[in-house]
Amino acid sequence: MKRFSSFFLLLFLLTFAYVLFANTITVTDMAGREVTIPSKIERIVTTYKPATQFVFALNAQRMLVGVDNTSTREKLFTSIYPEVELLVEVGSKREGINIETVASLNPDLVILFPHNQAEFTASKLETLGISTIIINPESLEEIRETNRLLGEVLGLEDRAKIVDKQFDNILKLLEKTKNLPQAQKKVVYFANSQLLDTVGKDMMQTDMIEWAGGINPAAKSDAGFIKISPEQLIAWNPDVIVTSQKFQDDIEELYKEEKYQNVKAFKNKQIYRFPSVLEPWDYPNPSSYLGMLWLATKIHPELFSDVDFDKVADEFYYTLYGVSYRELLSKIGN
Numbered sequence: 001m002k003r004f005s006s007f008f009l010l011l012f013l014l015t016f017a018y019v020l021f022a023n024t025i026t027v028t029d030m031a032g033r034e035v036t037i038p039s040k041i042e043r044i045v046t047t048y049k050p051a052t053q054f055v056f057a058l059n060a061q062r063m064l065v066g067v068d069n070t071s072t073r074e075k076l077f078t079s080i081y082p083e084v085e086l087l088v089e090v091g092s093k094r095e096g097i098n099i100e101t102v103a104s105l106n107p108d109l110v111i112l113f114p115h116n117q118a119e120f121t122a123s124k125l126e127t128l129g130i131s132t133i134i135i136n137p138e139s140l141e142e143i144r145e146t147n148r149l150l151g152e153v154l155g156l157e158d159r160a161k162i163v164d165k166q167f168d169n170i171l172k173l174l175e176k177t178k179n180l181p182q183a184q185k186k187v188v189y190f191a192n193s194q195l196l197d198t199v200g201k202d203m204m205q206t207d208m209i210e211w212a213g214g215i216n217p218a219a220k221s222d223a224g225f226i227k228i229s230p231e232q233l234i235a236w237n238p239d240v241i242v243t244s245q246k247f248q249d250d251i252e253e254l255y256k257e258e259k260y261q262n263v264k265a266f267k268n269k270q271i272y273r274f275p276s277v278l279e280p281w282d283y284p285n286p287s288s289y290l291g292m293l294w295l296a297t298k299i300h301p302e303l304f305s306d307v308d309f310d311k312v313a314d315e316f317y318y319t320l321y322g323v324s325y326r327e328l329l330s331k332i333g334n
Helices: 002-022 049-057 075-080 082-086 099-104 118-127 140-153 157-173 204-211 230-236 288-299 309-321 325-331
Strands: 024-028 034-038 044-046 064-067 109-112 131-134 186-191 197-199 225-227 240-243 271-273
Touching (some): 024 140, 049 064, 049 309, 099 118, 118 131, 140 288, 157 309, 186 204, 204 288
Parallel strands (some): 044 109, 109 131
């Protein structure tokens, strides 16, 4: 009788293990953690806007049950999926995540942003039985990696390949600027929120400038966001200045700054702001690839006379979001 009971106990454990592993998958996230998550995800919480953007690009927005505090107001999201405005806000990268709010949504998966507390937050959620994954789309290649990883995690690998193909299409158009001889590249200065705030080495914006046929003069400086002096900007003498969507100054007023009148970008009226009407194109999100092509057409317009940028943007948005770029602009009255 005892042997009979042991047999059924073993059978039960094997069945339990089979059911457990058949309903989960194990992946390595972008923080290098090996994580086990449900094989079927139906309820997602995102904790910063780029994560929401990747979910939308995979057409998985209906799985969202909670988002960061800014995604509920992003025009791209509200134009495509107005229900996003009604989703529960769980916090933000700046203010932190409300663990209790996240837990109350009973998500299958929480997508976290990379920061020094990310693994601590992940462990707290996992203690509550909530699966987490950390993404880190801080370079052009990592954007593609993020798309592929989330495609695998959400069971949307085929969809992720379609999105990835759009990235390839943009890179093919940019081969002519990426491979320009050094002498033909232009010096391109990136201004963040103010003219003298810029980006140093190892930043995505530097990659974007280089693919677009430019040289970021600040790339030899320290990594991350840095501040420079007016004299440094004058010494670099950039051909083109491109500003973040967060740039606080009026560009037409900026052209009047007397001390910069000999800077090429000022003399030649070559200061541009990254498009951001629907969403910022200079952020670590799928549309940064489109932003890179837009920048190339500003730096080297002569090389893209055969490219209909509006048509490329329409196809990009239609593929990712099911609505063309111009249609979305029209929808928001722009």
